[in-house]
Amino acid sequence: xxxxxxxxxxxxxxxxxxxxxxxxxxxxxxxxxxxxxxxxxxxxxxxxxxxxxxxxxxxxxxxxxxxxxxxxxxxxxxxxxxxxxxxxxxxxxxxxxxxxxxxxxxxxxxxxxxxxxxxxxxxxxxxxxxxxxxxxxxxxxxxxxxxxxxxxxxxxxxxxxxxxxxxxxxxxxxxxxxxxxxxxxxxxxxxxxxxxxxxxxxxxxxxxxxxxxxxxxxxxxxxxxxxxxxxxxxxxxxxxxxxxxxxxxxxxxxxxxxxxxxxxxxxxxxxxxxxxxxxxxxxxxxxxxxxxxxxxxxxxxxxxxxxxxxxxxxxxxxxxxxxxxxxxxxxxxxxxxxxxxxxxxxxxxxxxxxxxxxxxxxxx
Numbered sequence: 001x002x003x004x005x006x007x008x009x010x011x012x013x014x015x016x017x018x019x020x021x022x023x024x025x026x027x028x029x030x031x032x033x034x035x036x037x038x039x040x041x042x043x044x045x046x047x048x049x050x051x052x053x054x055x056x057x058x059x060x061x062x063x064x065x066x067x068x069x070x071x072x073x074x075x076x077x078x079x080x081x082x083x084x085x086x087x088x089x090x091x092x093x094x095x096x097x098x099x100x101x102x103x104x105x106x107x108x109x110x111x112x113x114x115x116x117x118x119x120x121x122x123x124x125x126x127x128x129x130x131x132x133x134x135x136x137x138x139x140x141x142x143x144x145x146x147x148x149x150x151x152x153x154x155x156x157x158x159x160x161x162x163x164x165x166x167x168x169x170x171x172x173x174x175x176x177x178x179x180x181x182x183x184x185x186x187x188x189x190x191x192x193x194x195x196x197x198x199x200x201x202x203x204x205x206x207x208x209x210x211x212x213x214x215x216x217x218x219x220x221x222x223x224x225x226x227x228x229x230x231x232x233x234x235x236x237x238x239x240x241x242x243x244x245x246x247x248x249x250x251x252x253x254x255x256x257x258x259x260x261x262x263x264x265x266x267x268x269x270x271x272x273x274x275x276x277x278x279x280x281x282x283x284x285x286x287x288x289x290x291x292x293x294x295x296x297x298x299x300x301x302x303x304x305x306x307x308x309x310x311x312x313x314x315x316x317x318x319x320x321x322x323x324x325x326x327x328x329x330x331x332x333x334x335x336x337x338x339x340x341x342x343x344x345x346x347x348x349x350x351x352x353x354x355x356x357x358x359x360x361x362x363x364x
Contacts, residue, residue, distance in 0.1 A: 002035040003315055006066040008059070008095075010142065011088060012288025013298035013351075014072025015181060017055040020300035020355030021307045022063045022071060027359040028320050030312065044074025044288075046089035054091030056090040060098045061282075068278040068314040069095070071283035099265035101281055102167070103174045104134040105309070106250045108233075110257050113332050119339050120230070131178060132253065134246025135171040136267055138163050139197075141243050142169040163197045163242065168204040174271050175240030176212040182237050184215045185259050189241035189249070201242065222249070229253055248301065259340040260286035261299025264306035266313055271362050280314045282306040290296075296338060296350035299338040301328055303360055327361035 006020065009015035022038065027038050041059035046104055048054055059273050063069050074088040095101070110118075110128040118125060124279075134337065143159040150156075179186040188196035188205045204218055209217045220228070222245045227251065228235060233256050248322065254260040263285045270278040284302030308324040311317040331354070337346040349357065 004037045004066040006069040007038050007040050008271050009044040010072035010074045012290040012293045016351050017298050017300040017303045018072040021249045021303040021304045023355050024304050024359045025307050032320050043091040045079045055094040060349045068310050069281040073288040075288045076223040082244040089219040100269040103268045104136040105266045106132040108253045114258045117343050128233045128256050131238050132250050133175040133240040138167045139243035161197050168201050172205045172208045175238050179215045179238040185237040186219045187220050187239045189220050189222050191222050260304050261340045264302050266309040277316050284361050299340050299353050300351050300355050327358045330361050331357045
């Protein structure tokens with residue numbers, strides 16, 4: 001089979017880890033007889049430097065013409081001036097909005113061989129396997145109004161959290177669909193004791209639940225959820241929440257797996273209702289880590305697992321996705337580690353070496 005893939009390496013360690021993801025993808029192509037046509041573009045800080053914008057119309061058009069998008073990371077201190085008119089993250093938000101990527105899936109799975117590599121007790125994190133569903137194109141990050149201004153009493157700023165019934169309904173439905181295929185338990189995270197938008201969120205979630213009588217729905221306040229993630233993370237199966245809460249909670253949850261370098265993500269433009277071939281953008285949840293750039297240090301596992309998600313959701317290649325996930329487990333089981341998950345008695349490897357090891361096992 002033949003597929004077209006838009007590749008946006010981005011900034012910092014983005015190009016390095018993206019290269020390893022492509023290496024593993026090409027190993028899949030060789031083993032299973034698929035062809036992946038790669039179309040490269042700029043996004044984030046590099047796009048600002050070379051094109052004057054964080055995402056050009058041509059790059060967005062190219063992404064729309066492909067079956068999926070693979071993204072490295074954006075941002076860095078070079079572009080952190082708060083007075084700047086454009087920031088690297090503007091490109092990321094423009095991709096999400098311009099491609100209709102409303103559903104962000106972030107699986108959190110603790111590999112058995114890494115239970116001693118985190119700051120938490122092994123008995124707390126052993127068996128952790130849940131998935132966050134984060135709403136991605138609404139809320140504070142796309143606030144209207146959103147502005148800063150000067151008053152006679154000083155500077156002021158405002159961001160407005162707004163959600164429509166339709167936005168809530170479609171993201172909650174993604175959560176129910178995923179829960180139906182897993183352990184049939186969905187936790188909807190909100191702040192309904194304070195926020196009107198959360199009260200609407202909770203009401204719509206209850207209404208959608210009527211279509212899924214086989215799935216248990218539980219409401220949980222975001223502060224309680226943040227504590228439960230540390231106290232008893234095996235409690236969760238599927239969680240669904242709004243944009244900002246999801247951003248914060250998933251970064252917290254990444255520590256359960258030992259490092260942000262271990263967690264992939266998929267941003268989808270549709271509800272996965274039993275089918276595949278959904279347009280999506282795939283990226284590690286970590287940032288550009290500019291201090292690690294060019295040092296062959298960054299952990300490529302997150303983007304490699306993101307490639308597996310891409311094969312499953314956008315290309316419909318379930319067997320091939322499983323081959324990547326199995327290869328990752330094999331390499332970890334053989335005690336190879338990048339710096340961020342390094343432990344005593346293990347073999348430390350760099351970005352390229354980890355990519356080579358995984359690609360080698362994928363290729364059979």
